[in-house]
Amino acid sequence: MGIVDSPHRQSSHTGDVVRGGGIIFFVAYLLWSFSHDFQWLGGMIGLTILAGVSFIDDIRDVNPKIRLACQFVAIILMLYHSGLVRNSPHVILLLSFFCVGTLNIFNFMDGINGMTGGYSLVVALALLYVNTNVVHFASSDLIVMMILSLIVFNLFNFRLRTICFAGDVGSLAIGFIFVYLVLRLCLRGESMSWIAMLSVYLVDGGLTILHRILLRENLMKPHKKHAYQIMANELEIPHLVVSGIYMALQSVCCVVYIMWPGYPAFFAIFGALTVMYILFMKKFYHLHENKGGIYN
Template sequence: MSALAALLALAGTLAASWLLVGRVTAYLRHKAILDHPNDRSSHTIPTPRGGGWGVMLALLPAWALIGGGLGDLRAVLPILAGASALMAISWMDDRRGLGPAPRFLTQIGAVVVGMAALPPDGLVLQGLAPLWLDRVLAGFAWLWFVNLFNFMDGINGLAGSEAATVGGGLALVAALAGLEPELALYGLAVAGAALGFLRWNWDPAKVFMGDVGSVPLGYALGWLLLTVAAKGMWAAALLVPAYFLTDATVTLLRRAAEGKKVWQAHREHFYQKATQRGRSHAEVVRAVLAANAALVALAAASLSIGWAALPAGAAVILLLLAHLGRAVRRVPA
């Protein structure tokens, strides 16, 4: 991977996303396509929803250009097709609300199609299961990641920051491990598109991503994570997104144990409770970014020390969750 290609992937998608999200925001506001606050919201004023259009319209052409330029277009086409289908169904859901069946069936279809883009001879579980079972379990994990990324898009700046660090972290891992250069460039393109979006979504947000962005973005990142795992860097693939994986999974299991409907919207994630305890959106996101930086460093270290990096990663997550769980005492001005 040349330095020029890396710069173009990052800076090009950042600029394109920045401009496109701005145009999309103006359109959404003009058409009054707004997310109005309710008892499950973390915002207090009506805000345009659907800024993810700008993110994905910057990212998907960039991936097509990267794939075409490096002779990998046919391999990435299933991901482009799956992400496009998810954008369409998610936009319908953003506009008028759909039941879980059409959304879930489209996600399953996108994951099935996307399986063709995984390394044909690479086992995500590193030989712990035969190929057919490896692919089934990888499909379930991919489907879960698509949904958890959507669940975690609940406060200003969080999903964009996570996408930027996961994309950038995977690019670093791919480059250090000497993997195919397109993998690193795909990751940098995600990071750039997410950073461009953050210009508009950082607290106080001028626009929300919406399902039209968070669902296909989770799908694209899920493919990158599974691909890196199938290439043998499974510890890194677990470490880079570890905060989102932990928060969403623990919250789901806790709600299931309490007999609650796990598919319903709520405000029980660790990051949401942190804002309820007095932390601003920006404070929570900065704490997550600090933890993510440590997780990316551990992912890079895992290329040398393997699974031994995982306990340190677990410690980082526990410290972050403990930090988010503390109430904030504001000193009166």
């Protein structure tokens, strides 16, 4: 299939689209790293491994076990060399599974025009605000560099007829950087509840994975069961509208948490999103089932 993604049964797009456009996120990180004397060396090595394998996977399929192994290696390097974890191996293991799961959720959500670029821009802007005005947890230059790369990417992705998708290299790279930034924020803010900054993706991705486990499906196989996929495919809502909904939801979640930081807001946000997800699926999932088959 190569770097050009032609539409198929699992796709939510029509027409040929270039994959791997999100390599700009990796390039942006490298530029920041070069200009800041490789402050985050372990992260750079981990991200390079992750981006390299992912870019190859965008061109030709890589064994899923190799992909997964590289993701764990990248995350463990990030955790050890960024000063995020000084606890027991059990804590590192749990964080590793959470981080790898989050990376893959970012990958799963890169399916329609504007989703990865739009959602990530909201998160990046919120993180920049927090870093500047609430808790300083990372280099503002890094966040600004990611925002600039997202703006450029959106010029080609956030449009009626998209020119490129982020691809594995882009979705996993931006997911990796956000995981690092949010974990740094949790550490400096002394609360894991800052994970709310990624709440919309985590709820949609996490509950969809749980749903597929309950259906006894192979999680390594492609599917179209995410809420955004049902909106775009079964309900035929325009892609940019769906992406806009996710951007708006995450914006509200970020504002609510920033105004009332702490676990009460965390549980309120995740609780409200979970109820919304369940009600949506209860009302519309039958449309997906009526089409039949895992890929429909």
